[in-house]
């Protein structure tokens with residue numbers, strides 16, 4: 094599957110339609126360039142958990158968000174446009190090249206992990222450029238480990254740039270996350286909630302995810318209808334954490350609970366940094382324990398599919414799934430937490 098700006102149209106916004114919304118990226122000055130890997134001599138960025146990264150690093154992330162918000166809406170590196178990138182890939186804005194009847198929708202399919210990895214890659218580099226700190230690493234929200242099972246305090250401080258008023262007020266800290274949130278509070282004790290969260294992680298990362306199609310999601314090829322079927326983690330805890338964060342009194346559980354607006358919430362990016370970490374964790378657990386199904390697809394329809402992003406130089410770049418499979422080559426890694434759920438067999 095490939096996308097082209099020429100086939101980008103107004104979004105329709107399910108499930109509760111709002112007026113059609115235009116979230117296609119600005120027109121590029123020239124044709125997209127093909128992605129090239131960063132210089133191997135670039136320092137390795139280390140993405141660390143928000144609960145342990147320290148106030149100084151959180152202040153850097155706050156500053157990055159402030160700088161992105163301050164750019165004009167026409168700048169593809171503005172938070173406005175970065176949020177719209179997500180909108181455009183999730184709401185039917187992009188039509189399939191060759192069949193305008195068919196949507197490009199990267200969720201509920203095998204594109205879920207690679208699309209979001211590429212998205213964060215550019216987001217992180219734009220942040221680093223705006224901050225003037227080439228080694229800046231996007232922290233992650235480690236809600237799968239007990240110490241990370243709360244929204245970090247900065248996000249609920251109304252004077253922080255990380256605050257978003259369109260969230261569920263009942264889920265501000267110190268409420269523990271419910272990784273299996275289904276629009277109702279389950280009233281567990283904190284200890285019970287932690288144990289339940291760990292069991293959910295085990296189930297979604299190991300118990301139910303023994304094959305690439307189960308973990309990544311189902312194949313989605315050019316000429317097919319979108320949303321063939323999600324992977325385990327995409328549904329839970331990914332979707333559930335979006336809904337847990339969003340405001341249930343809004344029709345579409347804005348901001349985090351629906352695709353077109355999720356990227357407006359600064360919590361979106363650390364949330365996806367954790368999803369990206371869980372992708373690595375699934376492969377690592379597979380390698381460590383000899384789970385032979387914890388491997389990537391080898392199908393070229395997956396590997397050669399591509400997405401479009403603007404980079405830190407505001408150049409339009411075409412990046413393929415193949416390009417994002419090795420984070421060492423992308424010059425970052427994850428650090429700072431274990432995987433306490435690996436033995437939390439229900």
Ligand code: C2O
Nearest residue numbers: 179331335355365
């Ligand atoms: Cu593209 Cu967390 O959704």
